[in-house]
Amino acid sequence: MSEAVSFSPAPLVVTDKAVAKVKSLLEEEGNPDLKLRVFVTGGGCSGFSYGFTFDELVADDDAIIEKDGIQVLVDAMSYPYLVGANVDYEEGLAGSRFLVQNPNASSTCGCGSSFSI
Numbered sequence: 001m002s003e004a005v006s007f008s009p010a011p012l013v014v015t016d017k018a019v020a021k022v023k024s025l026l027e028e029e030g031n032p033d034l035k036l037r038v039f040v041t042g043g044g045c046s047g048f049s050y051g052f053t054f055d056e057l058v059a060d061d062d063a064i065i066e067k068d069g070i071q072v073l074v075d076a077m078s079y080p081y082l083v084g085a086n087v088d089y090e091e092g093l094a095g096s097r098f099l100v101q102n103p104n105a106s107s108t109c110g111c112g113s114s115f116s117i
Contacts, residue, residue: 035071040078
């Protein structure tokens with residue numbers, strides 16, 4: 001595998017709260033090689049859904065966003081849907097989660113986890 005491409009400026013913005021949570025989760029896992037992968041899949045009540053996972057592997061066509069010592073990966077298929085978006089982390093009465101604020105979405109569902117273009 002060759003190295004993925006780093007972009008500057010980043011195709012998506014990762015907030016300080018999201019960075020802090022990723023660092024905390026990496027510390028809990030004890031694996032500093034993990035990277036947060038943000039992706040888009042078909043499905044959800046509005047057509048597309050966001051997904052988050054941790055991954056050690058970087059694909060050839062992944063975009064890598066680096067901020068404050070963490071790396072966020074975006075695969076080539078998800079990339080066009082996420083350009084200009086913000087990845088944040090929120091804690092509230094309904095629980096805690098990573099979320100995407102996406103200016104490319106023409107509509108979102110009530111839960112905020114799916115969207116349409």
